[in-house]
Amino acid sequence: ISSWGMAGVLFFHSESIAHQSLLLIILVMGASAITTTSTAYSPTFYPVVMMLLPMSLQLVITGDTVYQLLGASFWLFIGMLFFLHRNTHSTYATALRLRFQNESLAEELALQKDIAEQANIAKSQFLAEASHDLRQPLHALSLFFGKLQQNADEPLKRKPLLENIDTSINTLTDLFNGLLDVSRFEVGVVHTEPINFSMNNLLDNLRQEYTARAQTEGLVFCCVPCSALTYTDPLLLQRIVRNLVENAIRYTSTGRVLVGCRRLGDSLSVQVWDTGIGIPAEHIDAIFTEFQQLNNPGKDRSKGLGLGLSVVKQLARALDHELSVRSVPGKGTVFSLQIPRSYPVGAESDDPTTPYTIADKLGSACVLVIDDDSKVREGMRELISSWGSKTLTASSVVDALSAVDESPCMPDLIVSDFHLGSHMTGIDAISKLRKKCGNNIPAVLISADTSEKCLTVAEQNDVPLLHKPVTPGELATLLRFLLSEHVSDH
Numbered sequence: 001i002s003s004w005g006m007a008g009v010l011f012f013h014s015e016s017i018a019h020q021s022l023l024l025i026i027l028v029m030g031a032s033a034i035t036t037t038s039t040a041y042s043p044t045f046y047p048v049v050m051m052l053l054p055m056s057l058q059l060v061i062t063g064d065t066v067y068q069l070l071g072a073s074f075w076l077f078i079g080m081l082f083f084l085h086r087n088t089h090s091t092y093a094t095a096l097r098l099r100f101q102n103e104s105l106a107e108e109l110a111l112q113k114d115i116a117e118q119a120n121i122a123k124s125q126f127l128a129e130a131s132h133d134l135r136q137p138l139h140a141l142s143l144f145f146g147k148l149q150q151n152a153d154e155p156l157k158r159k160p161l162l163e164n165i166d167t168s169i170n171t172l173t174d175l176f177n178g179l180l181d182v183s184r185f186e187v188g189v190v191h192t193e194p195i196n197f198s199m200n201n202l203l204d205n206l207r208q209e210y211t212a213r214a215q216t217e218g219l220v221f222c223c224v225p226c227s228a229l230t231y232t233d234p235l236l237l238q239r240i241v242r243n244l245v246e247n248a249i250r251y252t253s254t255g256r257v258l259v260g261c262r263r264l265g266d267s268l269s270v271q272v273w274d275t276g277i278g279i280p281a282e283h284i285d286a287i288f289t290e291f292q293q294l295n296n297p298g299k300d301r302s303k304g305l306g307l308g309l310s311v312v313k314q315l316a317r318a319l320d321h322e323l324s325v326r327s328v329p330g331k332g333t334v335f336s337l338q339i340p341r342s343y344p345v346g347a348e349s350d351d352p353t354t355p356y357t358i359a360d361k362l363g364s365a366c367v368l369v370i371d372d373d374s375k376v377r378e379g380m381r382e383l384i385s386s387w388g389s390k391t392l393t394a395s396s397v398v399d400a401l402s403a404v405d406e407s408p409c410m411p412d413l414i415v416s417d418f419h420l421g422s423h424m425t426g427i428d429a430i431s432k433l434r435k436k437c438g439n440n441i442p443a444v445l446i447s448a449d450t451s452e453k454c455l456t457v458a459e460q461n462d463v464p465l466l467h468k469p470v471t472p473g474e475l476a477t478l479l480r481f482l483l484s485e486h487v488s489d490h
Helices: 002-010 017-038 042-061 065-150 155-187 199-216 234-250 308-319 374-386 397-406 426-437 452-460 472-489
Strands: 195-198 220-223 229-232 256-264 267-274 322-328 332-342 366-370 390-394 413-417 419-421 443-447 465-467
Touching: 017 042, 017 065, 042 065, 065 155, 195 199, 199 220, 199 234, 199 256, 229 234, 229 332, 234 256, 234 267, 234 308, 234 332, 308 322, 308 332, 366 374, 366 397, 366 426, 374 390, 374 413, 390 397, 397 426, 413 419, 413 426, 413 472, 419 426, 426 443, 443 472, 452 465, 465 472
Parallel strands: 220 256, 366 390, 366 413, 413 443, 443 465
Antiparallel strands: 195 229, 256 267, 267 332, 322 332
């Protein structure tokens, strides 16, 4: 290109216009031909412009008017080339940018597709595992119940059958609660309520709950006292630690299980140690997957359901607490949960994890049960009546108001299903009954609905919500607490 450019000077012949016209035509045609393929790319375009500059300068400085006009035309031509280059370069650059963006989006789409496919496969495996685990205790329950019917009049044979039925029901309850936890995490309806509280309260609860249990398993259970304060959700924290302790006892045959805390600056490390079978390094990540259990190929339900550690991981994530594991196969494992410390600035907050000492007032209480399912109503009536309470039942809001009118006593507690049919809810029933009775009757909602809407409505109306299935012990404890609180407020 530089040789072509010098031709405009070396072969310049001012006395022959024909000669000069031919030279101009050759240079313009050459520049045009090269520009058609290189104008989009600046490093190849600028040499073309340089090729035309010597000739254009030579035309301007000759002094002849015709040549000066040709030189001016040459400069105009060069200006047009720059304009063409700018537009073409912009279009080309935009096209390249869009091309790379499309390729990036295609790669991202392919990645998201793979993730979705893996999630779909994992969900299918999860449902298959859940279906299998639900069928097992249900099958056992039907067999034990059939045998119980045959031995209904033989107390000695009836007792072990009832114990087996109770075990199957507890297994089903644990599984449903685990599945409920998983579904809550997936739809994001786990709400945290952090407060300041002392770790000693939680540790005392664990000591009372697991010392005897560990002894029956031939283990020593230790809780090291810790007076430090922390700021987190005490109920969710207790669930995490309880799941870890359950897991430790389940997989420790000899030795001990230890729960303690270590101060780490502004953090507190809650640790659960055991002398159990340990976890191989390559399986550390797998233990936090639903229905994954090591050393339990036979799916022995006495060793759990494989949901505990998955729930622990999800709860730790919801609380934004770091969870870590260290393990030596054959020697033991330590789970550590790092939580924030707090410092006393006055009176310590009330701690929901502190066990309540509540007098058993259910024997003198009148409990109103509202549920549109007749079997559930009957079951609740039998259960609550067995605690000595007078029980009223109703299938709807209208029936509940009528039951109160016809009853010689006013209800002390309301237990209502959330969905009552006819577009009415338990909240509607509770509100109408409180208005009718003229006082803020303590109430509890029970529902199989795990949606965020249901939880939000319950929270807005300050009514505790239990998700089905509910154990008798859980219901009795809540009812005693609500009744005791109501009495203390008055």
